[in-house]
Amino acid sequence: MEYFDTLIVILQSTVRVSVPLILAALAGLYSERAGIFDIGLEGKMLAAAFAGGAAASVYGSALVGLGAAVFVSVCLALVHGFASITQRGNQIVSGVAINFIALGATVILGQAWFRQGGRTPQLGEGERFTTVELPFAAELADVPILGSIYSNLLSGHFLLTYFAFALVPFTWWVLYRTRFGLRLRAVGENPGAVDTAGISVIWLRYRAVICCGILCGIAGAYLSMAMTAGFVKGMTAGKGFIALAALIFAKWKPVNVMFACLLFGFLDAMSIRMQGNALPIVGEVPVQFMQALPYILTVILLAGFIGKAIPPRAGGVPYVKER
Amino acid sequence: MNDIAIELKGIDKKFGLVHANKNINLSVRKGTIHGIIGENGAGKSTLMSILYGFYQADTGDIFVDGRKTVIRDPNAAIAAGIGMVHQHFMLVENFTVLENIMLGAEESQILNAGITKARQELKRLEEEYELEVDPDAIIEELPVGLQQRVEILKALYRGAEILILDEPTGVLTPAEADHLFRILEQLKDQGKTILLITHKLREIMAVTDEVSVMRRGEMVATRTTAETSVEELAELMVGRRVLLHVEKGPASPGDVLLSVENLTVRDSRGVDMVRNVSFNVRAGEIVGIAGVAGNGQSELLQAISGIRRAVTGKVLLQGEPIHVTGKADPSDLRHRGLAHVPEDRQHMGLVLKFDESENSILGYHDDPKYLKGMFLDIDAIRNDAADKIEKYDIRPPNPRLKTANFSGGNQQKIVLAREMERDPAVLVIGQPTRGVDVGAIEFIHKRIIEMRDAGKAVLLVSVELDEIRSLADRVLVMFDGRIVGERAPDTSEGELGLLMAGVEDTKEAAQ
Numbered sequence: 052m053e054y055f056d057t058l059i060v061i062l063q064s065t066v067r068v069s070v071p072l073i074l075a076a077l078a079g080l081y082s083e084r085a086g087i088f089d090i091g092l093e094g095k096m097l098a099a100a101f102a103g104g105a106a107a108s109v110y111g112s113a114l115v116g117l118g119a120a121v122f123v124s125v126c127l128a129l130v131h132g133f134a135s136i137t138q139r140g141n142q143i144v145s146g147v148a149i150n151f152i153a154l155g156a157t158v159i160l161g162q163a164w165f166r167q168g169g170r171t172p173q174l175g176e177g178e179r180f181t182t183v184e185l186p187f188a189a190e191l192a193d194v195p196i197l198g199s200i201y202s203n204l205l206s207g208h209f210l211l212t213y214f215a216f217a218l219v220p221f222t223w224w225v226l227y228r229t230r231f232g233l234r235l236r237a238v239g240e241n242p243g244a245v246d247t248a249g250i251s252v253i254w255l256r257y258r259a260v261i262c263c264g265i266l267c268g269i270a271g272a273y274l275s276m277a278m279t280a281g282f283v284k285g286m287t288a289g290k291g292f293i294a295l296a297a298l299i300f301a302k303w304k305p306v307n308v309m310f311a312c313l314l315f316g317f318l319d320a321m322s323i324r325m326q327g328n329a330l331p332i333v334g335e336v337p338v339q340f341m342q343a344l345p346y347i348l349t350v351i352l353l354a355g356f357i358g359k360a361i362p363p364r365a366g367g368v369p370y371v372k373e374r
Numbered sequence: 375m376n377d378i379a380i381e382l383k384g385i386d387k388k389f390g391l392v393h394a395n396k397n398i399n400l401s402v403r404k405g406t407i408h409g410i411i412g413e414n415g416a417g418k419s420t421l422m423s424i425l426y427g428f429y430q431a432d433t434g435d436i437f438v439d440g441r442k443t444v445i446r447d448p449n450a451a452i453a454a455g456i457g458m459v460h461q462h463f464m465l466v467e468n469f470t471v472l473e474n475i476m477l478g479a480e481e482s483q484i485l486n487a488g489i490t491k492a493r494q495e496l497k498r499l500e501e502e503y504e505l506e507v508d509p510d511a512i513i514e515e516l517p518v519g520l521q522q523r524v525e526i527l528k529a530l531y532r533g534a535e536i537l538i539l540d541e542p543t544g545v546l547t548p549a550e551a552d553h554l555f556r557i558l559e560q561l562k563d564q565g566k567t568i569l570l571i572t573h574k575l576r577e578i579m580a581v582t583d584e585v586s587v588m589r590r591g592e593m594v595a596t597r598t599t600a601e602t603s604v605e606e607l608a609e610l611m612v613g614r615r616v617l618l619h620v621e622k623g624p625a626s627p628g629d630v631l632l633s634v635e636n637l638t639v640r641d642s643r644g645v646d647m648v649r650n651v652s653f654n655v656r657a658g659e660i661v662g663i664a665g666v667a668g669n670g671q672s673e674l675l676q677a678i679s680g681i682r683r684a685v686t687g688k689v690l691l692q693g694e695p696i697h698v699t700g701k702a703d704p705s706d707l708r709h710r711g712l713a714h715v716p717e718d719r720q721h722m723g724l725v726l727k728f729d730e731s732e733n734s735i736l737g738y739h740d741d742p743k744y745l746k747g748m749f750l751d752i753d754a755i756r757n758d759a760a761d762k763i764e765k766y767d768i769r770p771p772n773p774r775l776k777t778a779n780f781s782g783g784n785q786q787k788i789v790l791a792r793e794m795e796r797d798p799a800v801l802v803i804g805q806p807t808r809g810v811d812v813g814a815i816e817f818i819h820k821r822i823i824e825m826r827d828a829g830k831a832v833l834l835v836s837v838e839l840d841e842i843r844s845l846a847d848r849v850l851v852m853f854d855g856r857i858v859g860e861r862a863p864d865t866s867e868g869e870l871g872l873l874m875a876g877v878e879d880t881k882e883a884a885q
Contacts, residue, residue, distance in 0.1 A: 228484060228485050229483055229484055229485060230483050233473060233480065233485060234477065236466075237466045237469065240467065240468060240469070241466045241467065243462075243464050244464040244474070245477065247428070247464040248448070248464075248477050248479070249447065249448045249449030249451075249452050249478050250477075250478050372428060
């Protein structure tokens with residue numbers, strides 16, 4: 052029973068750390084499926100986390116914080132869109148630039164505004180998101196196994212958590228069952244086909260980039276306003292890149308994205324749990340090893356274990372009408 | 375009652391310095407198949423892209439069904455009832471047939487309702503025009519003939535009354551092409567108007583009612599197909615050019631220096647562009663390869679010069695085999711005495727951003743005389759370039775000038791100087807005077823003949839029939855990847871034109 056409780060705790064924290072990954076990876080999915088590679092997920096998330104933390108603390112409202120996070124992230128997404136769609140620039144360079152701008156600007160602005168070493172003030176009640184208890188969670192907590200799963204694993208999360216998981220089937224539905232999704236997938240494969248069908252490639256790609264911005268914004272808000280209570284410099288800590296790896300690992304498919312993010316989240320949760328604890332056979336594992344595991348796993352899996360991950364064919368290529 | 379489906383008046387379009395369409399007028403009658411023929415680069419595709427709203431004309435008007443129509447984008451073209459089957463299919467390869475057909479014509483935000491309707495409509499179109507295709511098949515798993523059918527269905531699904539087909543048979547096998555023509559006949563019987571763009575005369579004769587000929591951006595003539603002939607069209611297409619007089623004594627051929635045996639070359643799409651070609655070039659003679667552009671001459675040149683891998687066949691250079699079916703190394707071939715002046719000098723012959731002097735040693739830059747230890751000897755290179763500039767009258771005479779700033783003729787001279795001054799045994803030249811001014815043409819022609827007289831074997835490929843006739847000692851005609859005949863250079867233009875059009879029995883046809 053002790054092992055079972057440990058497992059529930061690890062899974063609970065897996066869900067918690069997976070949420071920003073899922074949101075960011077789905078954000079990347081919208082953009083990349085439309086042919087705009089986005090290495091700037093990390094930067095957008097970081098800027099959004101800062102904007103959310105700052106606005107929530109200044110205006111004393113979590114919703115204002117969320118709005119500010121989404122706004123800032125969408126603005127950065129539009130910069131990336133302008134560079135790579137309108138100006139036909141290099142998408143990797145633009146993404147890297149956004150990462151650096153976010154990394155520097157958040158610290159400078161944070162220090163200038165709040166003078167707490169790049170942090171935003173601690174968010175109080177009402178300024179941050181709170182967890183919701185599902186009905187009867189307390190009553191059912193004592194029921195063996197199922198009760199524990201219900202009240203400790205499924206209940207007690209933020210609304211954003213439920214939102215992130217609901218977004219997975221929703222994204223699948225958008226992608227495969229709506230006109231927007233059909234066109235989005237098409238423009239990432241062969242923009243020429245979209246153009247000759249009388250649809251604007253540019254407007255379509257901008258919409259995809261905006262979707263990406265919105266979701267990155269929510270992911271950032273989750274980091275600074277739900278998972279913790281306030282922005283800390285560099286708090287994304289590579290989550291944007293892990294999300295990108297999950298996206299590739301999942302071959303750009305929504306349901307796969309969720310499982311990939313849960314896997315990476317699980318490894319993350321394990322690494323936290325394992326700190327200072329000895330494993331049965333190998334003894335104590337250095338925490339750095341556990342932290343490196345998601346990356347090592349990505350390299351190994353992408354090196355052939357999952358088969359070929361074929362990106363959208365027009366990905367990374369600006370659309371120019373051929374003569 | 376108006377029986378003109380499309381009328382173009384004064385269409386003009388420039389791309390930078392290239393004048394792609396010059397004051398084009400065209401009218402297409404409703405319910406006919408109208409062919410537009412011309413060599414590659416004559417401006418056919420540009421004209422059709424303007425009609426489909428892919429580009430806007432600089433000046434000129436388009437009338438559809440007698441009404442002046444502004445076609446700003448493909449949407450406007452679709453709304454005006456114009457559909458287009460592109461040369462390179464505009465299909466999403468990992469989508470199903472149905473998804474491709476629906477793309478852009480989905481009816482509603484949510485797909486489900488549209489899908490049922492699209493299936494029904496597709497079924498109706500399939501039955502009406504006998505265009506069967508499985509709606510759930512993935513495009514990339516279908517043969518090209520079927521992919522093309524999907525493109526046609528896409529246009530019909532959008533209610534196209536006027537169908538433009540851009541080089542539709544380029545990727546098809548002859549049987550598939552015949553099938554396509556039957557489909558086109560059927561569409562015509564149903565009252566559709568069809569514009570067929572091609573550079574293949576045979577197709578024009580087989581299916582069109584009327585034909586318009588384009589040459590160098592101009593619409594030179596429109597004929598009723600039944601009242602014209604392959605010869606007339608060939609002549610209109612190629613055009614009578616000013617016959618340049620070249621002083622040339624008789625050839626004195628020596629040993630075979632270049633020998634091509636049963637060479638077959640495939641292009642990147644997997645289509646055989648050169649089919650089982652064999653010929654020899656001897657020392658001291660110029661062998662000219664004539665043909666309408668796009669009949670495999672480019673691929674032949676590329677295979678011989680080691681740029682493109684051949685499928686089968688042998689090439690002997692001075693009796694020694696070249697590894698044409700494997701990894702032939704162009705730089706190794708240079709050292710073995712094969713100089714190559716590529717057809718497209720700006721992309722393959724020169725690096726336009728380099729200095730003239732740098733281009734003048736390109737490919738020979740590992741020669742010790744240009745090197746000082748492991749570094750380039752800039753002074754030696756510039757002096758060498760200055761010598762060539764003087765000898766080939768390259769203007770302006772400045773080896774440090776960026777190559778892009780030289781005119782077309784002078785750029786070509788830079789390439790020729792580089793290749794000819796190496797004193798090669800075999801010289802392979804593609805389109806030596808394309809885009810070159812008249813003065814430079816004469817100079818280049820003289821140089822080529824000097825090379826012959828110095829005992830070199832020269833293989834000349836040109837789409838300019840006059841050039842071939844005035845330079846070559848023997849003329850080989852290429853059509854559809856094969857050498858369809860060998861003639862003396864003084865053979866009449868008409869006979870060569872027929873051969874270029876694929877009519878092999880010229881003796882009979884000429885009578």
